Structures are given as C-alpha cells and as structure tokens.
Amino acid sequence: MTDTATETTQTEARHEIDLPLPLLREGKVRSMYDLKDKVLMVASDRISAFDCVLPDPIPHKGAVLTQLSAFWFERTGDIVQNHRIASAPGAIAHAAPELADTRDVWAWRGMLVQKADPFPVECVVRGFISGSAWKEYREHGTLAGEPLAQGLRESDELPEPIFSPATKSEEGHDENIGFSRMCDIVGPDTAARLRSLSLALYQFGRDTLRERGIILADTKYEFGRARDGRIILIDEVMTPDSSRFWPADEYAPGRGQPSLDKQPVRDYLEAMVERGGWDKTPPAPALAPEVVQATADRYREAYRRIVGHDLYE
Ligand SMILES: Nc1ncnc2c1ncn2[C@@H]1O[C@H](COP(=O)(O)OP(=O)(O)OP(=O)(O)O)[C@@H](O)[C@H]1O
Ligand SMILES: [Mg+2]
Numbered sequence: 058m059t060d061t062a063t064e065t066t067q068t069e070a071r072h073e074i075d076l077p078l079p080l081l082r083e084g085k086v087r088s089m090y091d092l093k094d095k096v097l098m099v100a101s102d103r104i105s106a107f108d109c110v111l112p113d114p115i116p117h118k119g120a121v122l123t124q125l126s127a128f129w130f131e132r133t134g135d136i137v138q139n140h141r142i143a144s145a146p147g148a149i150a151h152a153a154p155e156l157a158d159t160r161d162v163w164a165w166r167g168m169l170v171q172k173a174d175p176f177p178v179e180c181v182v183r184g185f186i187s188g189s190a191w192k193e194y195r196e197h198g199t200l201a202g203e204p205l206a207q208g209l210r211e212s213d214e215l216p217e218p219i220f221s222p223a224t225k226s227e228e229g230h231d232e233n234i235g236f237s238r239m240c241d242i243v244g245p246d247t248a249a250r251l252r253s254l255s256l257a258l259y260q261f262g263r264d265t266l267r268e269r270g271i272i273l274a275d276t277k278y279e280f281g282r283a284r285d286g287r288i289i290l291i292d293e294v295m296t297p298d299s300s301r302f303w304p305a306d307e308y309a310p311g312r313g314q315p316s317l318d319k320q321p322v323r324d325y326l327e328a329m330v331e332r333g334g335w336d337k338t339p340p341a342p343a344l345a346p347e348v349v350q351a352t353a354d355r356y357r358e359a360y361r362r363i364v365g366h367d368l369y370e
Contacts, residue, residue, distance in 0.1 A: 070102045070114040071166075076159050085110055086122075086298060092153060092169075094284065095142060098123070099167040100293075104352070106322050108230075109341040116353040119166035120368055121360045122296045127168065128364050129262065129294040136257045139290040140170035140281070165369065173281030173291050176243050179223040179231055180251050182259035185214050185274040187301060187314070189233060190221060201233040212274070212303075212310045218259050220252045223277075250288060251280055262295045269362050271317060272308055276300035297359065317359055321351040 078090040078097065085105055090097040100122045102114035127144035143149045146164035150157045153169055183190055183200075190200050191211050198204060206216050222239045223231040240248045255278050263273045277299045279292035293299050302317035316323065325348045329335045335342050344352075360368050 069161075070116040071119070071162070072101060072103055072112075072114040074099045074101045074162065074166075076162055078159075086119075087293075091172075092155075094172055095153065096140075096170050096172050097149075097153070097156065097163060097167055098170055098293075099163050101166070104319070104322065106319060106326055106341065107337045109337070109339045111322070111341045111344060113344045113349050115349060115356060117368060118353065118356050121356045122293060122298055123166050123168050124368060125296050125360055125363065126293045130290070132265075133258055133261060133290070133294070136261065137254045137280075137290050138283075138287060139294075140173055140283075142169040142171060144168045170291065171283055171289070173283050173289055175279055175281040175291060176247070176251065177225060178234075178239055178242055178251070179225060180255040180278040180280065181221045181223055181233075181275060182218050182255050182278070183215060183221050183275040184218045184259065184263055185212055185272065185301075185303075187212055187274050190275075193233070201235045203235060210311045212308070212312065212314050214310075218256060218263070220255055221275075222252075247288070254278075254280070254288075254290070258290070258294075262300075266295075266302070266363065267305070270305045271359075271362065272303040272305050272314075274301035274303050274314070297356065302359065318355050319352065321348050321355065 074088045076090055076099070081089040081091040081096060086103050087098055087100045090099065100119035102116060102118045104111050104115045104118060123144060127141065130139045130141040143152045146160060149167060149169045150160060156163065186194060186209050193200055194205055194209060198207065200219065201221060221233060222236065223233050225231055236248065236252070243251070258278060259276060262276065266273045273295065276295050278290060278294065280288055281291040283289045297318035303314040304317050307315055322344065325344060326335065329342060330337060357368055
C-alpha cells in the first residue's frame with residue numbers, strides 16, 4: 058500500500074533527527090520521544106562501523122530498520138505481545154494527531170510504541186559463534202564462563218542456539234553475563250521467561266530468514282514491563298543493527314563472514330586503514346558516494362528479500 062508521505066520522505070537521508078518534542082533518550086542511531094504513555098521511536102540514517110558513527114547517512118536505512126521491526130512484530134504476536142501501536146505513517150498520524158505537522162521527519166522511520174519499563178538486560182541469542190562469543194571461546198573455551206562444545210571454528214553453527222544475556226554498559230561495549238547473574242538482576246522467574254521467549258523468537262526468525270537465503274547468526278531482544286504488568290517485547294527486532302545477518306550463499310566457517318548489510322562500508326574503511334588513512338578511532342572518515350549508494354542498495358534489498366516487497370509499498 059502506498060502512502061501519501063511516500064514522495065517527500067523516500068529521498069531525504071537524515072543524519073540528525075530533531076523533532077520539537079521532549080526527548081526520552083538519544084542512542085547511537087535512534088531518538089526516542091516522550092509522548093506520556095507512548096513513545097515515538099525514530100531511526101535516523103546514521104550508520105556505525107568499528108564502533109564509530111560515520112559522518113554520512115545511508116539513505117533509507119532508518120526506514121528499513123523500523124519497517125523490518127514492524128514486519129517481525131506483526132508475525133511474532135503469538136510468541137509474545139509487543140510494544141508496537143502503529144508503524145505506517147497514516148496510522149501513526151491517526152493515533153497521535155499532535156505528530157501530524159512533523160510527518161516529513163518521522164514517516165517510515167518512526168514507530169509509535171507503548172511506553173514500558175525496560176528490563177536492564179540484553180537478551181542475546183546466538184545460533185552461530187562470532188564476535189565477542191568467538192573471542193571468549195577462542196581464549197577460554199567458554200561463553201560467559203560456561204563451557205561450550207569443543208572444536209568449534211569461527212562462525213560455526215552451534216549444536217543448539219544459546220541464550221547469552223548481556224548487560225548494557227554506558228560506554229558502548231556490553232558485558233556478557235551468565236544466566237545466574239541475570240537471575241540476580243531480574244529475578245529467576247522473569248529470567249527463565251525471557252530466556253524461553255528469546256529462544257522461541259530466534260528460532261522463528263532463523264527459520265524465516267533461512268528460507269530467504271539469510272543466516273541469522275545472532276540477535277538481541279529487549280523486553281519491558283507494560284503499564285498493566287505484562288512482559289512485552291520492545292525496542293527493535295531482528296534488524297541488521299541488532300543482529301548479524303550473513304548471506305547464506307557466501308557462508309564458510311573458519312573465518313569471519315561478510316555482512317549482508319554493511320560489507321561495502323567495512324571494505325572501504327579497511328582499505329583506508331591499510332593505506333594508513335585512518336586508525337579506527339573517532340572521527341570516522343567520509344565514505345565515497347558509490348559506497349553510500351551500494352550500502353543503501355543492500356539495506357533496501359535485504360528488506361525486499363525478507364518482507365517480499367519493496368520498502369514504502
Ligand atoms: N517501549 C519502550 N519503552 C521504553 N523504553 C524503550 C522502549 N523500547 C525501547 N526502549 C529503550 O529505548 C532505548 C533505545 O535506545 P537506542 O537503542 O537508540 O540506544 P541505546 O540502546 O541506549 O544505545 P545504542 O545506540 O548502543 O543502541 C533503549 O534504552 C531501550 O531499552
Ligand atoms: Mg539499542
């Protein structure tokens with residue numbers, strides 16, 4: 058379904074989101090605006106690589122993240138209820154009429170959600186060993202201190218998906234914690250519930266993406282308590298920013314995998330580092346226009362592949 062906002066919002070990439078509304082919080086990529094019992098979550102087109110936010114926005118990236126989350130929220134409601142109230146621009150304007158005059162800024166990249174009390178744990182599920190889990194395993198044979206099967210290579214599929222919670226740190230690097238630490242933080246009943254919900258969501262996402270030629274190597278969920286006390290799924294869900302998406306046709310364990318979404322950016326920056334043009338500390342350099350374009354195309358193509366139609370349709 059096309060929407061009247063399409064023409065004006067499709068083209069403009071935004072690095073900064075600046076709405077005349079009270080800000081609840083601003084993250085590396087998203088701004089959360091406080092609408093009393095609701096929140097407007099707006100994804101910018103900022104992209105980060107090697108832990109640095111890059112100066113160039115990637116056209117359509119914010120809309121891809123938000124609308125992909127909407128796709129998963131629609132399909133996982135039988136596993137767990139979630140915070141989404143509206144994600145189509147017309148439905149948002151209808152549910153929160155005070156947003157009507159800023160529609161150009163938030164259309165497609167914004168989602169209206171119920172305000173929740175977030176649990177202070179990131180519910181990570183890993184189906185494949187990569188990133189910080191690979192680093193710990195290579196050094197100690199463990200994950201968050203628990204022993205793992207022996208003889209795994211980098212990027213191998215795990216014998217079964219592992220729930221691997223982490224705490225948020227303000228500095229950006231999350232700390233993997235064991236399940237018993239998580240029980241101390243949220244209580245054992247809630248911890249067990251969040252673990253089983255996370256594993257069910259991962260299995261659904263992994264199987265859905267596998268049919269579309271994408272490996273969901275790992276992903277992170279966040280849950281919160283709604284006003285009425287229910288546990289609901291919040292934040293973003295199974296997006297490229299909260300997950301590792303690998304192209305299945307290029308998968309080969311024993312090394313790191315190319316990223317379905319960010320690989321042109323990584324390749325460009327790695328080449329620059331190799332030439333001595335950057336040292337992976339902020340500020341990050343500008344990207345070549347063709348790299349921005351190639352990356353935008355990849356995000357949009359990932360959306361089309363997963364959802365089955367183009368963004369804004
Ligand atoms: N429905 C909700 N109600 C209240 N807070 C929410 C809701 N959904 C998500 N949040 C919170 O909003 C914040 C989203 O911020 P965002 O992801 O942009 O930044 P961050 O997680 O703090 O940092 P990073 O940039 O590393 O992701 C998170 O703290 C998340 O827990
Ligand atoms: Mg976040």
